[in-house]
Amino acid sequence: MDTAGRPRDAVVVAIDGPSGTGKSSTSRAVATELGLRYLDTGAMYRAMTWWMLANQIDPGDPVAVATASGKPVLLSGTDPLAPTISVDGADVSGPIRSEEVTAAVSAVSAVPEVRSRLVELQRAAVAAAASAGGIVVEGRDIGTTVVPDATVKIYLNASPEARAARRNGELTGARAVGVEATREALVRRDAADSGRKVSPLAKAEDAVEIDTTDLTLDQVIEAVVGLVERRRRERNLG
Ligand SMILES: Nc1ncnc2c1ncn2[C@@H]1O[C@H](COP(=O)(O)OP(=O)(O)O)[C@@H](O)[C@H]1O
Numbered sequence: 444m445d446t447a448g449r450p451r452d453a454v455v456v457a458i459d460g461p462s463g464t465g466k467s468s469t470s471r472a473v474a475t476e477l478g479l480r481y482l483d484t485g486a487m488y489r490a491m492t493w494w495m496l497a498n499q500i501d502p503g504d505p506v507a508v509a510t511a512s513g514k515p516v517l518l519s520g521t522d523p524l525a526p527t528i529s530v531d532g533a534d535v536s537g538p539i540r541s542e543e544v545t546a547a548v549s550a551v552s553a554v555p556e557v558r559s560r561l562v563e564l565q566r567a568a569v570a571a572a573a574s575a576g577g578i579v580v581e582g583r584d585i586g587t588t589v590v591p592d593a594t595v596k597i598y599l600n601a602s603p604e605a606r607a608a609r610r611n612g613e614l615t616g617a618r619a620v621g622v623e624a625t626r627e628a629l630v631r632r633d634a635a636d637s638g639r640k641v642s643p644l645a646k647a648e649d650a651v652e653i654d655t656t657d658l659t660l661d662q663v664i665e666a667v668v669g670l671v672e673r674r675r676r677e678r679n680l681g
């Protein structure tokens with residue numbers, strides 16, 4: 444056991460950064476390659492936001508959001524090949540990606556009661572994965588708040604233009620709003636996530652920053668896997 448009570452060979456990889464830097468793609472691939480579990484904490488904040496909207500709770504009313512935040516039952520499946528998220532037993536993996544949820548999620552995730560509830564669930568998932576070798580956890584505050592003693596901490600970054608181009612490439616049909624509108628929405632969400640009082644988006648002091656603007660996804664995955672393997676070797680020697 445280590446000082447956090449996890450088996451000594453368990454690995455926790457924390458991957459933080461703003462939208463469109465490659466957190467989800469990188470985290471899933473790294474977890475698959477290294478045989479680890481995978482947790483998308485952004486999906487949990489989105490699921491909480493989806494539930495608020497579905498229950499006519501105004502995301503802009505922090506008191507109403509705080510009061511209701513204990514009600515929905517959230518469950519995250521941590522298989523990197525098929526991650527799942529459900530609320531009150533219903534699969535919400537599609538609806539949590541809607542424009543309505545994306546526009547409201549920063550307000551909901553700034554409410555301290557929402558964060559304390561979800562951080563507790565996230566730490567439970569980390570603890571449960573420890574006996575299965577460990578986990579890759581992605582979000583905004585993993586290295587700073589959720590798992591400050593993570594084995595490896597990564598902060599992914601990229602230019603707003605590259606991030607907007609990537610995100611815009613994913614939108615089709617009526618959802619395709621154009622790169623400029625996508626960039627503006629991303630920058631607005633970054634500002635809200637970085638500016639909130641409770642565990643804002645931030646690079647942990649001991650995180651390794653990777654700028655993915657000019658890297659392929661494979662190069663980013665290789666860099667992260669390399670860092671985890673190096674850390675494992677150092678730990679075995681230490
Ligand atoms: N290094 C990269 N180069 C080009 N496209 C990338 C890169 N990393 C991720 N992508 C693409 O950008 C989009 C957003 O990636 P994603 O992993 O969802 O980012 P995040 O989780 O940080 O929002 C996806 O379509 C993904 O395939």
Ligand SMILES: Nc1ccn([C@@H]2O[C@H](COP(=O)(O)OP(=O)(O)O)[C@@H](O)[C@H]2O)c(=O)n1
Pocket residue numbers: 461462463484485486488489548549550552553581582583584585632636
């Ligand atoms: N650990 C986390 C993860 C997400 N979030 C919030 O959840 C939102 C959605 O996260 P996400 O990872 O799904 O966002 P994308 O970058 O994938 O669009 C973020 O904009 C944050 O407001 C957070 O506050 N803390």
